[in-house]
Amino acid sequence: VVVRDTIIHPRLIPNAIETRxxxxxxxxxxxxxxxxxxxxxxxxxxxxxxxxxxxxxxxxxxxxxxxxxxxxxxxxxxxxxxxxxxxxxxxxxxxxxxETRSENYQATLHGRDHVQHVEMAATRDGKITGLRTVVYAGMGAYLSLASTGIPTILHGLMYSGAYDIPNIKGDIYGVFTTTTPVDLYRGAGRPEATFLLERLMDLLANELGMDPVDLRRRNLIPKFDDGHDVVVGLTYDSGDYEVALDMALNHINYQQLRQDQEHGRGHGHYMGIGVTTYVELCGLGPSQVAGAVGFGGGLWESATIRFYPTGKVNVFIGTSPHGQGEETTFAQIVSDELGVPVEDVEVIHGDTDITPMGWGTYGSRGTAVGGPAVALASRKLRDKGKALAAHLLEAAEEDIEYEDGKFFVRGSPDQSKTIQDIALMANMAWNMPEGMEPGFEATTFYDPPNFTYPFGTHVAVVDVDPDNGHIELQRYVAVDDCGRQINPVIVAGQVHGGVAQGTGPALWEGAVYDENGQLLTGSMLDYPVPRAHMLPDIETLSTETPSPHNPLGVKGIGETGTIASTVTVYNAVMDALKPLGVTKLDMPLTSEKVWQAIQQAKGA
Known part of the structure; x- marks a missing residue:
């Protein structure tokens, strides 16, 4: 059995709240x-x-x-x-x-802009045997920072997704047009890859007469804890995809939803359900990989931790956050590693005169690459503190233990020094072990051995009004696994924002040029973005499958919501339209477009 589709990803405008x-x-x-x-x-x-x-x-x-x-x-x-x-x-x-907002729309880079011709083959019992793609990726008028890497590395290497697909062939072409350059935009290639996989899964399920969840479950990669090779050449770090799928389905009561859907269709109520199971390549590094593909530099990260005599701490980081909450997350890492109160830790970033060299914050690499750098610098300090504590307590270094911010002699917890005591002595430096330098600070450069691979399952429920094409997003459940969570509140916030941003192109967003290359959607009046009242409460859940490839076990989370939500919402709408005879629509699924498709289907 072979199913085919042509998918058009609209060109998107990143639209940050602050222009450049x-x-x-x-x-x-x-x-x-x-x-x-x-x-x-x-x-x-x-x-x-x-x-x-x-x-x-x-x-x-x-x-x-x-x-x-x-x-x-x-x-x-x-x-x-x-x-x-x-x-x-x-x-x-x-x-x-x-820059003005209109300048931002015209001159700041755009995202997506793919035309994908895709096909998937499977046996009659639903086992996928192959995937083939021909992708035309818009580059804009000229190349920007990562223009060529997005459709190739970040997109093409994600064709396996969460599934065991034995044969994959992809032909990817970059196309120059007289438009704004296309470059990094939240998700960058991975939403497009997830979309084609998950859309084909729904089409294949329809062709085979299977429930789309059953088809996905049949092809999921089994649980693994320490590496799994996929046919595109990647080694996933860890994953338990079926657990995330089950958690999402149980939370939303999937079987009951299907019964409600069947009942509603008999009474003119058109509910749709979309399910997506995704994997994301992120935590951009390792440096050797970046160099091998022509990036022209490494993708390591750095951190310097400095204790002052009072026991207060500065953390200087090479990454430069712009809303990810690293000031909080990295302070928590230092607090956990060294036992100091989190309020005594200040994270400093974004100043090249005082912070160590770093490669920036994008590709969900802040915590996945910058976080381990902070942790390893903390552990360097812990080792130095252990040696100094042994000297001050007149004990062998191997007899010194460390717990909750205190160095103590094994078996004699009363013989102890707090890390604040150690910081004071190291900075005053009048009673130091022979050969130990004064000061209590450490710098680490961390180069990841592999990418990290967060994963999850998202489910959307929509209602479509056939009289006017209006789409109401009723529920959205997101189950994401980003490894060990440092701050669950920040994790949930990142997912919320990502889901909102990914829903945009499914239902509303798309940059439009006329035949002369004039941008027609040059302001917020012409380029609609999702607002809070357009979205339901995002129901966030999580599993934790630590990555074995970094010392914290963390994975990225900043882009997962965007990667999964576009196709989840799209599939839900198409599921609702199925009994009305509508089988093909291009994004965004505006009310007018949906209404016209329903009318055409009635006429046919």
């Missing part, structure tokens, strides 16, 4: 440039600013303050920032530039 902006200050006597820039990548911004301006890197300071969202669109360096710097140098006074 920069302030440049040139200190001519010193030959120093300071650039305040809402970038996701301050260290790379400094490097490229040096290349463009000719100013030595050590004379450039890039500061990325609290950034009002980015979603990938603020990872590249744009001409606007460089022109601002040149103007400041020319005028000899500070210069500020902020």
């Amino acid at each position: 902006s920069a302030v440049a200050s040139w200190l001519a006597p010193m030959g120093e440039l300071t650039l305040w820039n809402n970038t996701q990548n301050p260290h790379i911004c400094r490097f490229l600013t040096s290349v463009v301006t000719g100013i030595p890197e050590h004379k450039i300071r890039v500061i990325a303050p609290e950034v009002g969202g980015g979603f990938g669109s603020k990872a590249p360096v744009y001409p606007g920032e460089m022109i601002t710097a040149f103007c400041a140098m020319k005028l000899g006074r500070p210069v500020k530039w902020t």
Whole structure:
């Protein structure tokens, strides 16, 4: 049995709440440039600013303050920032530039823009035997930061998904058009890969007369804890996909929903149910992989932890968050590792003069790559503290244990020193072991050995009104596994935002150009984005399957909601429209488009 489809992913506008902006200050006597820039990548911004301006890197300071969202669109360096710097140098006074919203829509990178011709083969009993794709990926007018890597690495390497698919062939073509360049946008290639897989699964289930859940369950990769090779050449880290599927189905009471759906159809009520099981490649690294595919740099991360004599702690990180909550998460990691109160830990980021080199925050790599760097720096300090405590307590180092912020002699818990005692002594440094340097700080550079692979199951329930095509998203359940969770509240928040963002292209969003290359959706009046009242409460649940590939067992979470939600909502709508004779629609599924399709089906 073979099913086929042509899927069009609309071009999307990232639409961060804060548009791009920069302030440049040139200190001519010193030959120093300071650039305040809402970038996701301050260290790379400094490097490229040096290349463009000719100013030595050590004379450039890039500061990325609290950034009002980015979603990938603020990872590249744009001409606007460089022109601002040149103007400041020319005028000899500070210069500020902020793009308007319409400029943002036209000049800041776009996302998605795929045309996919896809087919899936299976046996009559529902065992998948192969997947074939021909994908035309819009590049825009010219290449940007990761334009070529998105449809190839981040998209093409996700064709296995959560399923055991023995044969996969993908042909991917980049297409230049006279439009804004396409680059990193939340999910970046993986929503498109998940969409084609999950859409084909529903089409195949329809063809075979199977429940879509039963078809997915039949083809899921079995549970594994320490690596699973898939045919595209990746090694997944850990996964228990069926547990996530069962949790979502049980929570939403799937069998009862199907009964309610059948009953409702007999009374003119058209409910639809969409189910998606996904896997995501994220935690971008390792450096050798990045180098091998032509990235031109490593994808490691760094952290410096410094204790002051008072026991207060600064954590300097190479990543630069823009809404992911790393200030909280990384402080918790230090608190857990070293037993210090979380309120005594301050995380500092986004200033190239005081933070160690890092590669930025995108691709769900903040906690997955930056977090282990913080943990390993903490453990370096713990080891130094152990040696100093042994000296102060006049005990052998191997007899020193550490728990809840206290070093003590094994079997004699009263013989102890707190980590604050150790920090004071290390900084005052008048009674140190021979050969130990003063100070209590450590720096770590962490290069992951593999990607991380979060996974999960999402379920959407929609109602479609056949009289006007209106779609009401009634329920949305998201079960996600991002390994060990550092902060469950932040995890849930990331999923909420991702689901909202991923629902956008399913129902409302899409950038439109006319035949002359003029952007027609150049403002919020023309480019609708989801608002809170359009969405139900997002019901978030989770499983925890630690990754064996990093010391914290963590995986990424920032993009999972976006990766799963577009196709989940789309499949739910198409499921609702099935008894009305509508089998094919392109995104976004606007009310007008749905109503017209229903009328055409009636006429047929």
